[in-house]
Amino acid sequence: MPVASPTEVVSSDTDTRQGLDRPWIVLVWNDPINLMSYVTLVIQKVFGYPKEKAESLMWDVHTKGRAVVSSGNREKAELDVFRLHEHGLWATMQQDDA
Amino acid sequence: MSVGGTADDAEYSDGAFELDQESAEPVDEFTPEDTYDTDEEDDEDMFLRRRIRRGSSGSFIINLPDDERELLHALPGQLHEMLTSGDPTGLRRLFPAAYHLDPEKDAEFHELMRDELVASKAARAKILEDTAFARSLTEEQLLGWMGAVNDLRLVLGTQLDVSEDDHAPDPDHPLAAHYGLYHYLGFLLENIVRALS
Numbered sequence A: 001m002p003v004a005s006p007t008e009v010v011s012s013d014t015d016t017r018q019g020l021d022r023p024w025i026v027l028v029w030n031d032p033i034n035l036m037s038y039v040t041l042v043i044q045k046v047f048g049y050p051k052e053k054a055e056s057l058m059w060d061v062h063t064k065g066r067a068v069v070s071s072g073n074r075e076k077a078e079l080d081v082f083r084l085h086e087h088g089l090w091a092t093m094q095q096d097d098a
Numbered sequence B: 001m002s003v004g005g006t007a008d009d010a011e012y013s014d015g016a017f018e019l020d021q022e023s024a025e026p027v028d029e030f031t032p033e034d035t036y037d038t039d040e041e042d043d044e045d046m047f048l049r050r051r052i053r054r055g056s057s058g059s060f061i062i063n064l065p066d067d068e069r070e071l072l073h074a075l076p077g078q079l080h081e082m083l084t085s086g087d088p089t090g091l092r093r094l095f096p097a098a099y100h101l102d103p104e105k106d107a108e109f110h111e112l113m114r115d116e117l118v119a120s121k122a123a124r125a126k127i128l129e130d131t132a133f134a135r136s137l138t139e140e141q142l143l144g145w146m147g148a149v150n151d152l153r154l155v156l157g158t159q160l161d162v163s164e165d166d167h168a169p170d171p172d173h174p175l176a177a178h179y180g181l182y183h184y185l186g187f188l189l190e191n192i193v194r195a196l197s
Helices: A017-021 A036-047 A051-064 A074-086 B038-042 B066-085 B103-131 B139-160 B176-196
Strands: A024-029 A066-072 A091-095 B052-054 B060-062
Touching: A024 A051, A024 A074, A036 A051, A036 A066, A036 A074, A036 B176, A051 A066, A066 A074, A074 A091, A074 B103, B052 B176, B066 B103, B066 B139, B066 B176, B103 B139, B139 B176
Parallel strands: none
Antiparallel strands: A024 A066, A024 A091, B052 B060
């Protein structure tokens, strides 16, 4: 299990103490341009997910408008978002509400 | 999201294509007539239309007509120009918000990451430009094609304001020629994805 680095990104003033502990989630949003087959392949390659899982996430994006594709600390989420942006997917990150 | 194009969709209207309508020089005239032989057009079997397939020893065989290769050689230069000129129009889909709920964090993210993202996209555009005439590609090169072709689709789709249930614009529409190219790139991307999957 990955351990949070002690040099975690410094919080801005808006972060509450409680807010810092909540994990970050990475979302992929539906868009009219990206091909379904392409989105599946990118999710597979970026996260190493099996094809079935990637396909299921792609369908969630397509039918529900978005899907949570990964979660973790802020640095991991930023890296995931970067790699998804590298491949042209419409990805964002936010702290989990739960 | 959209489903991949078929060869039937991948037709051009007449006219040169320019990604950057303001400053780019037109690429050589690309006409659709020579692109597909008619027997293939009539064939319902998509497998016979495969332009890219896995060869032996991990390589990929690229079976594209020369005029398509000319196009794939010419387009990355225009993409590269747009990436480095910093012209935001048409590029917004290449650099979406990361922190969509927090503009301040988002600005920090883009300040840190944008150069690396531009470099990554420029490198893939270069791979496509350099290998557009190759008969065989490594997997890494084909992944470069995949990224560059997708970036081109994103730019074009943004310019064309493509919607989920897109349909071809009126043939007289000024961007009608771009729409043909957009569909061609979708067809090509579907072939690339299928070969890599």
